[in-house]
Amino acid sequence: MNQHLILKNLSVAVGTVEILKTVNLAIPPNKVLAVIGPSGCGKTTLLRTINRLIEEESQAKVSGEILFKGKPIQQIPLAKLRKDIGLVFQQPLPFPMSIYNNLAYALKYHGVKGKSSLAEIIEATLKLCGLYEEVKDHLTMSALKLSGGQQQRLCIARSLCVEPEVLLMDEPCSSLDIHNTKLIEDLILKLSAHYTIVIVTHNLQQARRIADYTAFFLEGRLIEMNTTKEFFTNPQAEASKQYLEGLFG
Numbered sequence: 061m062n063q064h065l066i067l068k069n070l071s072v073a074v075g076t077v078e079i080l081k082t083v084n085l086a087i088p089p090n091k092v093l094a095v096i097g098p099s100g101c102g103k104t105t106l107l108r109t110i111n112r113l114i115e116e117e118s119q120a121k122v123s124g125e126i127l128f129k130g131k132p133i134q135q136i137p138l139a140k141l142r143k144d145i146g147l148v149f150q151q152p153l154p155f156p157m158s159i160y161n162n163l164a165y166a167l168k169y170h171g172v173k174g175k176s177s178l179a180e181i182i183e184a185t186l187k188l189c190g191l192y193e194e195v196k197d198h199l200t201m202s203a204l205k206l207s208g209g210q211q212q213r214l215c216i217a218r219s220l221c222v223e224p225e226v227l228l229m230d231e232p233c234s235s236l237d238i239h240n241t242k243l244i245e246d247l248i249l250k251l252s253a254h255y256t257i258v259i260v261t262h263n264l265q266q267a268r269r270i271a272d273y274t275a276f277f278l279e280g281r282l283i284e285m286n287t288t289k290e291f292f293t294n295p296q297a298e299a300s301k302q303y304l305e306g307l308f309g
């Protein structure tokens with residue numbers, strides 16, 4: 061299979077703290093990969109390393125390799141890397157501007173040009189994210205006035221409007237209620253036909269519902285990755301079995 065993202069012997073430390081330890085992982089294209097594991101096992105750091113946010117920490121040391129479509133990510137201009145690999149944070153972080161301008165800003169920043177006008181791209185992306193009907197009469201309203209669930213869908217739309225190939229999502233539903241969680245899970249399932257999605261989640265049921273593959277981390281190491289079905293029904297490592305039984309984490 062043509063892998064989109066390949067992590068080879070990836071280790072990450074910040075100062076004296078070793079966070080990720082010799083991680084080898086091939087992330088399949090146009091699938092959903094859930095990254096699970098107990099608090100502090102390095103899930104967020106994994107996402108921050110893939111889009112090079114971790115390097116903004118002065119004490120960070122990254123070794124090993126991350127290949128995006130066969131190319132080391134350091135060789136890809138940073139703005140392009142972050143356009144192609146979007147990151148959605150745990151807390152929705154809309155820009156303090158209008159709903160429309162949240163997307164227009166991203167489109168202008170990344171210089172996205174296409175046959176469609178800015179307004180057409182924005183409308184299509186809001187529709188894709190199931191937000192258009194809710195906001196079409198309030199596009200000039202501050203995005204900060206939206207509900208938490210709407211803000212998160214807007215942040216996903218902001219990442220998507222610049223046509224990424226990969227979407228990294230760090231516990232995108234952790235601050236949302238069941239209804240908004242379901243809307244985002246349905247959106248992830250719909251998007252997975254066209255995007256490679258890596259989602260960090262604490263919610264094992266969520267991983268079961270939406271992920272094609274699941275990767276289990278413990279203390280900075282990848283313990284195992286398998287299809288979600290296989291991982292949950294037939295975990296290979298003793299640590300995975302114990303985690304699934306709720307013995308720790």
Ligand SMILES: Nc1ncnc2c1ncn2[C@@H]1O[C@H](COP(=O)(O)OP(=O)(O)OP(=O)(O)O)[C@@H](O)[C@H]1O
Nearest residue numbers: 074077079097098099100101102103104105106117
């Ligand atoms: N910038 C940093 N400097 C020092 N230590 C850090 C830094 N970032 C993360 N860590 C440490 O690295 C470990 C992994 O953190 P990370 O946030 O990646 O874990 P996580 O699995 O996402 O945790 P959680 O599930 O609680 O969000 C933790 O022990 C954390 O304290």
